[in-house]
Amino acid sequence: MDFRLNDEQEMLRQMVADFADQILAPEVMKRDREGTFPHAEIAHAGELGLLGMIVPEEWGGAGLDTVSYAVALMEIARVCPSSAVTLSVSNSVCAYPIWRYGNDEQKERYLRPLATGKIIGxxxxxxxxxxxxxxxxxxxxxxxxxxxxxxxxxxxxxxxxxxxxxxxxxxxxxxxxxxxxxxxxxxxxxxxxxxxxxxxxxxxxxxxxxxxxxxxxxxxxxxxxGHEGDGMRIPLNALDGGRIGIAAQAVGIAVGAHEEAVKYALERTAFGKPIAQHQAIAFQIADCATEIDAARLLTLRAASRRDEDHDRAGPEAAMAKLYASEMCNRVAYKAVQIHGGYGYSRDYAVERFYRDARVTSLYEGTSEVQRIVISRAVLAG
CATH class of the missing domain: 2.40.110.10 (Butyryl-CoA Dehydrogenase, subunit A, domain 2)
Structure with missing residues (x-):
């Protein structure tokens, strides 16, 4: 079992990481303070194919697998979770159901502009x-x-x-x-x-x-x-992909918060040495790194399962979403704690990550709903 990304997935990850660091990062704090939508940055994402990641090339999309999609969202959320959810929703629960259930006329009229980044949904x-x-x-x-x-x-x-x-x-x-x-x-x-x-x-x-x-x-x-009465089949299937997207977003938020915490712990000194050398801090860093990796693997497993069968990834998607969302809240909390009083200041990124993390266990199915989905699958045998 190979847990590494293949060459194409790694190239995509690096491309998206560069986009996040160079295009999204410069004004991310300002956008958060002012509550302004990143119109130019999302348009740039569309030019890179990030608004049609999981749409086949014949309809203007990038034709990526779900694993690649999850990896891309992780990198975006590491820097700007707001942009990650914008892309996740447009891809997973707007473009995807039109591709999966729409007729050719609907795909040409609505899916192609979505997939090519001309519009979002x-x-x-x-x-x-x-x-x-x-x-x-x-x-x-x-x-x-x-x-x-x-x-x-x-x-x-x-x-x-x-x-x-x-x-x-x-x-x-x-x-x-x-x-x-x-x-x-x-x-x-x-x-x-x-x-x-x-x-x-x-x-x-x-x-x-x-x-x-x-x-x-x-x-x-x-x-x-689709047809009249198809309604719940369509959103429930789309939400399986959406939950993988939110899990990926949660992993990205946790990575961003953890990176800030590690950086701060190496720079901040107390009692004559960097606080990272104090066991109380080092153990928190170790726990967070372990939880992030576990959530990442759960998310990639769910994405791989969806690539195998678009109709059979529900339990895996629920597990990934449940664990990753609750994990990212724990990691963001510890990142603030490691920063001490500075973590409470809006001048530090961990304060923003802490606020952004909270919604991941609420939208596209609360943690309680994920536990219902998982328990039903387990009890059904």
Whole structure:
């Protein structure tokens, strides 16, 4: 069993690392303070093929495997977690379901611009009363002639205000099993589509998040993704890839925080020597390094499993997301602790990593939901 990246994956990792260090890093602290979206930097990412990583080349994508995708997100999140989630959402839960379930007309119209980096996309599943209980959807889609009329509100939509294509879940048959949910390709220029004010978030402040309001939103019948009633099959499959993306993001955040902690521990002196030479600090560094490596391997295993079978990676993705997200919160906490009082200052990167880490155990399925997925798989034998 070879745990090393192959030559192509290593070349990609280095290319993305250079992009993160040279393009994303210079203004990352400023973007966090001001809550500004990195338009130019994301456009640059699109030019590098990072907005179509898992889309086949025939549709304008890079045609990368999921392992390469995870490796790329780790490097981006190591520097700018906000950019990592922007890319993860557009790739995993917008472009991917259009590629997997869309027809050729939908792919040409919506997937190709996403994959070539001309636009970014988002995903509208969560509602005020439909978070972990995703089937409890209140958004309705009623067919009227050659359109569906959508009414409802989606919350916590990543890439709101900046995205040009959104996958929206809505109930088409309230009497059907699992809510009769269907998926639609919706764009902000459709009548009845609007965004609420941007959310003021604790972390990931350079990513755009808000609610999407659908008020008699007119969506052409041609924009139904798959068939009526396919809805939950589509997001659940997409979320397996999304959870691998969040796991990769969590690993990257942990690496970034840990690198800052190691650097500080080597420079800061106490009692006549660098604090890294004190066992109390050295053991924390060792524990963090071990946990990061374990999470990285879990994430790459889940990615490899998804490459083998796109429909059978659910438990592995849940394990990776669960462990990596909780690990990155522990590592970020210790990184702040190692910095002492300076870790509480916004002048130091660990404070930002600490805030950015918190959401990883919440979005695209809370830790509790991941444990449900894992336990069901284990108990089913």
């Amino acid at each position: 988002g995903f509208c599943l969560t509602e005020a009363q439909a978070g972990s209980d995703a089937t409890n959807q209140k958004t309705r889609a009623v067919r009227q002639g050659d359109h569906y009329v959508l009414n409802g509100t989606k919350v916590w939509v990543t890439n709101a205000h900046v995205g040009k294509v959104f996958i929206v879940m809505a109930v088409t048959d309230p009497q059907a099993a699992r809510g009769g949910i269907s998926a639609f390709i919706v764009t902000p220029d459709m009548p009845g589509f609007s965004f609420s004010a941007k959310e003021e978030k604790m972390g990931l402040r350079a990513s755009c998040t808000s609610s999407v309001v659908l008020d008699d939103c007119l969506v052409p019948v041609a924009n139904l993704l």
